[in-house]
């Protein structure tokens with residue numbers, strides 16, 4: 045097996061076991077499911093609507109993830125910095141990027157697991173009518189990618205501080221910007237003083253349109269590219285931050 | 293095994309480590325001494341590749357730490373200063389992770405864990421969460437992590453810190469045993485440890501190496517080192533002094549009389565620590581018929597040497 049892959053797996057496995065060795069994982073999953081249930085059924089009125097699609101479920105995800113993903117990932121580096129295990133990890137014979145990717149994947153898998161546990165909602169819409177299972181699949185895929193995108197931000201910001209609370213807040217703020225970049229009032233504000241190309245760039249940074257292509261059952265290469273680029277960029281920025289920490 | 297060349301580290305305007313050079317061979321145990329904030333931990337962090345040096349080069353087993361960090365790190369076992377462990381794991385889980393990331397697989401891994409656990413006396417807490425360990429046990433867990441892959445180079449930042457006297461003793465024995473076929477650097481504030489374990493010691497102060505030698509050489513830097521002290525009764529201090537200075541090996545003689553008792557300190561002419569001077573003095577005393585007691589050669593005390601070369605604004609002993 046490839047050396048890097050093995051290191052990523054080792055780090056990832058440790059991180060995942062860290063989740064499940066503490067109550068954090070179970071608390072998180074319960075809250076994740078409870079909130080999803082609440083928003084889907086109480087606010088989204090899935091049952092009253094009687095529509096056999098996941099709109100009432102998925103429409104909340106950009107907002108739910110805004111808090112849940114930073115909550116799941118805030119500890120990834122900040123805890124290592126606080127306890128001092130960062131020194132241990134980075135003096136092991138592994139490259140920093142392997143540790144970053146390992147941590148990122150572990151947390152992503154964890155969130156995916158929580159997302160997977162929302163499967164009863166699929167039965168619910170199946171009961172309500174004849175849903176398009178392809179759209180359901182792409183919707184879940186979009187949700188998964190969205191979570192990964194937020195998570196890459198969280199991993200990055202968690203390297204900035206040894207305080208989990210600050211790490212959480214930073215991450216929420218950045219993710220919030222990722223949602224709002226394409227929001228009309230924000231772009232409207234920008235238009236007044238910024239050149240048009242800048243407005244376009246900023247609004248193209250928004251996750252919303254890309255996420256929506258998935259919930260509409262479309263697999264758009266540009267959406268993939270967008271999520272992939274944000275993730276790559278954040279993980280790269282993470283490695284720069286780590287290098288800065290050690291150099292300072 | 294370890295070659296350190298002109299290593300310096302700046303934190304902002306502050307120079308924490310200043311032009312440090314030394315080498316450690318296989319079979320050597322180097323003690324790293326110095327007051328708080330001298331730069332010991334910073335130096336070790338550069339050796340292990342955790343922080344890059346501002347200036348200078350470190351090679352471990354021929355691998356440049358800056359250019360080929362992975363190969364260099366493979367050879368190193370490192371115990372950081374605060375002995376950090378992943379607190380959300382059990383001792384076994386933590387060591388299993390350490391072994392896995394060191395590339396130890398299959399049956400060898402369980403074997404490696406068992407060996408490290410035995411050497412660090414962790415059998416009793418193997419399945420306890422690191423979270424709930426006492427400080428000493430956590431320290432030993434982190435030490436076990438450092439030796440799990442039987443590394444050629446051990447870099448230990450205060451390995452006996454926080455251990456009880458029995459454990460301190462055990463760890464020193466362990467270091468000595470490892471020292472036979474590894475290159476070891478460890479820092480400590482306990483000077484007896486230097487005598488007990490090290491083949492060589494470096495004293496570092498405000499980022500600079502101020503002494504580098506065997507424990508005996510360091511002790512010889514004590515201003516009383518090599519001198520012979522004795523107490524006599526009923527002989528005049530002046531005549532003792534006069535007789536002693538006729539001996540060829542004797543340099544300066546100091547006397548201090550209290551009642552009929554005279555305390556005499558004889559310094560050698562050339563500053564060496566050996567038993568020749570004591571023998572000569574004893575023979576003279578016997579010839580002269582002085583009654584004396586407590587005749588001994590001062591070996592020099594490390595703590596005094598340490599103080600005299602690391603205290604700011606004190607007169608440094610002549611070398």
Ligand SMILES: Nc1ncnc2c1ncn2[C@@H]1O[C@H](COP(=O)(O)OP(=O)(O)OP(=O)(O)O)[C@@H](O)[C@H]1O
Nearest residue numbers: 292303308326327328329330331332333334335373
């Ligand atoms: N990350 C850092 N940023 C700024 N200054 C630092 C940093 N790390 C260490 N220093 C400074 O470098 C100097 C050397 O610190 P170091 O920890 O190496 O000392 P030490 O010899 O290990 O001391 P001790 O015996 O207390 O462990 C200190 O003055 C410390 O304040």
Ligand SMILES: [Mg+2]
Nearest residue numbers: 332333334373
């Ligand atoms: Mg230190």
